[in-house]
Amino acid sequence: MKNILKNKAFAAAVCAVLIFMGIFAGVRRPFGNMKDEALVYFHGNDEVIGIKDDLDVKVETAYSLMSIANKYDGIEDDLITDLEKACIDVRESDSPEEAFEANADMDRLYGKLKESLDGIRLSEKDKNYNYSLLAQYNSADMIILNSEYNVCAKKVNDALSKFPANILSKVAFVGKMEYYGEVK
């Protein structure tokens, strides 16, 4: 035992392990906290309405539009089915990039369904709902566009790209954050 402790190579190995663990803990924790703070703006919590909450509003609105479409004959069933699938994908998306892509798909299909409904004769009540639901859908989009998530994610990524964090983060396996959509 004493011989092992006196061994320089062993001591060097222990130092290296300690340094690595120090870097690992020292880099992961602060950046982990920063990432968690940014992700609150994506997932939301009791105090903050996140991007996922607004996406949920869009999904509910899309389902409401599908309810109207189901009452009329001139609408393709496939379009409604595809929109429903897109809504499920949005709900099940975990990461910001995934959510952005699923949302883009949902937007496209929602637009198509709305166009189809505009082309048929709706009741007065359903016509009004058609317009109000679109307003709701777009307003949720505007709120998402002004979300703080990308700003916070950019701060984290900027901090990670500076020296020495850029090297230490690779040692500690701390990756950059995904953005929701494009960041200017």
Next chain:
Amino acid sequence: MKRLTAALISLLMIFSLGSAFAAMIPEIENDKNCVVDMADVISQETEDYLSALNMYLEYETGASIVIATVDFTGSRTLSEYAYEAFNKWGVGDADKDNGLLLLMSVGDEDYWAVQGKGIEKDLTSAELDQMLYDYLDNDFAKEDYDSGAKNFYLAAYEWFGDHYDVELQGVTGNVTTNPIEPGYEDNDDDEKGFGMGKILMWVAIIAIVVIVIAASTDNKSTPQRTYRPRVHTRRGPHTSTFRRTPPTNTSSRRTTVSRPTKTSSATRRTTSGRSSSRSTSSRSTTTRSSSSSSRSSGGRSGGFGGGSSRGGGAGRRK
């Protein structure tokens, strides 16, 4: 520019998110009102009338009938939404589970009613379905949701009266008649009872005030005593001076102490301070975990009562 954008977003949120959140079941602020009109299709007069009837029904039987309207139920089916709302709002009595919820979805053009488990055997799904068909369906098809809600409510109200063998006031056949509010039939007795309590309360308050004033004036009238410590002086033999003779050994260190010139001095009484060392036993703190708002069954969650249900239900005949 940023302020303008923020203001526009706020306005959009106010005007447009209302019906989106109709798909999400809201919290009920005022449990006295038995009408949750998120679709805004029921008149205030009807709401007030039905709320008054419901208060009487709750008073007599503990039961509650809730009418809810939404634009859409969103991703949930009508029955899912109705069950969730029933449990979230706690319709009916928690023990008897005798609530009844009617959910009308205006945009979906459909309705669903759900009853508590406590009355499920007596008000079966088939009977409920028949009641909906007889009293609601025609008006619902004509988009006269106000009349439909009122007629259904009155039918259900009568059913509860028969079920509990109670003469429920307020229904005279003319649906516009205002009901007698519960608890105000014998006004004289109530006023007397209420008056005595009020008088006693005021008497108690006045007595307390008088005592407080009297206590404060007593303190002012009696002069405050000032405590003067007694001074004890010991008188020894009469000597005019007291001289201290220095030691002969000059190598030793001498420390001079300055003495006060006063001849008499208060003796300082030193008392050994009591060491107040209490042994504090470690208390185990029990944290009361608040019961979650999502209940599995029963319990009051703030709302109309406390009923929960996975009972039957009845919807619109297609």
